[in-house]
Amino acid sequence: MTIRHHLSDQLLMGYAAGQLPEAFNLVVATHVSLCDECRARLASYDTLGGALIEDQGNVEMAEAALEAVMARIEGMPQATQRAPMQASGIFPAPLADYVGGDLSAVKWRSIGMGVKQAILPTGNDASARLLYIPAGVAVPDHGHRGMELTLVLQGAFADANDRFDRGDLEIADENLEHTPVAMAGQDCICLAATDAPLRFRKFLPRLAQPLFRI
Template sequence: MKIRHHLSDQLLMAYSAGQLPEAFNLVVATHVSMCDECRARLASFDAVGGALIEEIDEIAMGEAALEAALARIDGLPQATRTEPLKTAGIFPAPLADYVGGDLSAVRWRRIGGGVKQAILPTGRSATARLLYIPAGVAVPDHGHRGMELTLVLQGAFADENDRFDRGDIEIADEEVEHTPVALAGEDCICLAATDAPLRFRGLVPRLAQPLFRI
């Protein structure tokens, strides 16, 4: 698998620092699990962050600080899965963990034209969704009111900017307006995250937007 489109340094640094919304964290973690280059770059940012932490002056803590921290840990819900989740399908481990399996575990919802989506449970500041786009089908022309990260998990799509294959990630902001089309061959499955509603040109997509939370 040759990945040509990678995460930016800004996104990797924000991920390393814990500054991204949960939905973006999911996309970044999934891409990093597929991409040797981004995984190596992330490791370098993590190392820099660790070095900076070591230079911070120590702060004295109260005698009860350790006991309070352990009590909070004990109060957290216990994990029910004791074995690593198998990922024999197309979903890398970070995504399979959210879905609870692979494609067969996804609860798709049709949104028109053969396209299906499944919104994943994440924090409210951004939305993560799986998109299923049949080969040859186009997503309605749209722009962005914020940032959208789109990671290809199966198949490929192309827009006015480039072609994106499995493992590639497209970073779109307010300046990007495009019409993604799933290419011939395999149906295209993507993981996408947005921090603001899309900006559709067509009337029908605009009317359906609140219903499908896109």
Template sequence: MTIRHHISDSLLLAHSSGNLPEAFGLVVATHISLCDECRARLAAFEAVGGSLMEDAAPVAMAAGSLAAVMSRLDRRIETPRPVRRLDPRAPAPLADYIGGSLDAVRWRPLGGGVRQAILPTGGEAIARLLWIPGGQSVPDHGHRGMELTLVLQGAFRDETDRFGPGDLEIADEEMEHTPVAEAGPDCICLAATDAPLRFNSLLPRLVQPFVRI
């Protein structure tokens, strides 16, 4: 797998410090699991963060903190069983959200053969899987916030470039595009948004409230 489109430094830094919404964190973690380059960059950010913590001045703990910790030591902790990865198209971070395989996902049709499945993440940002048949386009649209789109299978092209397996497209409020899935294997993507898309045609705008896209 040759990955050409990577995570930005600002997203990696936010991920390493735990400041990304869960939906964006899922996309970033899934990309990192596929990309040696971004995994190495993340390790560098985490090393810098560790050094900063070592040099930080100590902070007094709140009254009763030690007692609260000690009271929890005897509690029984139920360790969740790891989900077995069943599908090579679903890297480990994603597999935990879908039960191991894309074949188990409950897809919802959006029209033109395009399907989606919204994943269970907390917060206002939404993570979804998109299934786009080869040769099919997504309606042209802009963005009211940030959108991360990670390709898991197949490929798509838009006005900016081509995105294949492992590639991550980062879209912001300045971008308008019309993604088109390449002919061949259907394009499956993991995407996250923190605001509704801004569609340019009427029909997508009419159905938008019902499909949460």
């Protein structure tokens, strides 16, 4: 698998610093699990962050602070440990763990023309969804009011700018208007995250937008 479309430095730094919305964190973690290049870049940002913390010097703590923290930890209920889930289908491990399985665990909802989606539970500052687009089908022409990350998990799609295959990530913002089309040969499945509603040109998609939360 050759990945040509990668995470931006801004997204990797935000992920390393814990500053991204949960939905974006899920997309970044899933892409990083597939992409050696972005995984290496993320490791460098983690190292840089650790060095910056070390440069801050020592902070004086109140007496008995350690004892207070340990007492609170001892009073917390014990977490149930489980073995890490191995990805055996098309979902990489971070997504499979989040969904609780692979495709068979997804509760799809039809949104027309054979396209299906499954909204994933995340924080309110951004939304994440799985998209199933039959081969050859186009998503309605749309723009963006914020940022949209779209990670290909199966098949491929193309728009006027480029083609995106498994592992590729398209980063869209207010400057991009496009009509993604699932390539022939295999149905396309994507993980997408948005921090604002899409901007559809045509009336019917706009009418259905509140119902499908897109």
